[in-house]
Amino acid sequence: MIHIVTPENQHLFRDEMEQAYRLRHRVFVDEMKWTDLAREDGREIDQFDNAHAVHMLYIADGQVLGYQRMLPSTRPHLLSDVLPQLCEGERPVGPHIWEWTRYCVAPGHRERGRALSPVANALLSGIVEWGLASGISTIIIEMNPLWLLRLVQLYFRTTPLGLPQKVGDEDVLAVTASFDRRTLLRLQEMRGNNLRVLAEPEPTVRRLAG
């Protein structure tokens, strides 16, 4: 199940958020060597982990196995403040546009050469369920261009914001990706059921979007 954590309910998820920050550190610092983010306490936390961030946690039996963070495009986010060079034209901004960052899945729960792993599928489905319920239709993604084909196959309608560029050692591409019910149906079809992945019936983010 995907749990959405915001300032309103974070007191209920203290331990899980702790796990999430540690998972982020393990994936982004230890594995992907984004050494700028390294912290001595082993919790990867940056300036965007503020009251406006929407955290999405995949939790099974109390264990955080996957994580992603959504940031409103109407406030400072990675594309506006950290990687502006990836956007060659006008920056996409609006209450219906959020930025998808820090996507990560615990080792052992990732794809093994085939399709999307259940955790990966749930995280993506979580974005789409949350978006469809809160009037959010588009996400900004900075990613390795290799991901693009998978998004196209999942019926995300993507538009490049620039051409791929080197960030450190990696090729990174910024896109907007819009989704609709088709995207949701496709993800449901891939995992073989149409059950909700979001734990809460009603996302509480609408007020924060403005």
Added chain:
Amino acid sequence: MSRKSLDQTIELIRRLDRARSPVEICGLLLPILGRFGADHVFAGLIPNPGSSRQQQLSNVILDYWPKEWTHRYFSHGYIASDPAIRSVSTLPTPFFWNELEPLYRDRPEARRVMQEASDFKLKSGFTIPLATLEGDVAGFSIAGEYLDISPDERGMLTLVATYALGRAILIQESAAQPSAVLSPREREALQWAAEGKSEWEIGELMGISEHGVDKHMRAARLKLGTTSRTHAVAEAIRMGLIN
């Protein structure tokens, strides 16, 4: 890379999104590829080693190689010795075929494939490795007598290749479902239904009777394997038959 060339790339991507057949996709690609000196394009999923010729052929997604070359390539089982095929699974980034030369210098069967390709005017080639949602490795190759692609243009080409392949895979998937064959009238009726029109309104719009509309809708429901009008619309949208 200028803002203008990004805009041109986006415009091409939009047109690729609307393409309805692999032939149409190749037609959209060729003028762009011509700028780099390429007059041929080919894309497919890399088959497992030892797969049959039939399986190899079913993995082809876009084929604008010289016809005789495609025929010769598959009937002689060249896929097993093609150095570009071997490299596409191991190299994470795009490569020019001539960069592979040191890797296959000692393998006469590989040299022969590359030599014969150049006899078919596929002398100079560039291959972009891609990974599909299903975890397959795909290769997107362009070739001609002489290719000239600047480092800046590689990124643009990677984007174009990704969208062309993605669109072609989606087209192939919907064609693989036999129920997807809606007649133009059935599709039109469903499209109007998706826009919230009543049977009567659809009849007016299509210039046919309400009864005629009902007939088209019933046929569409049957073909899509759905029982309700709403479900038929959802299914047709999902399959990319209507918008």
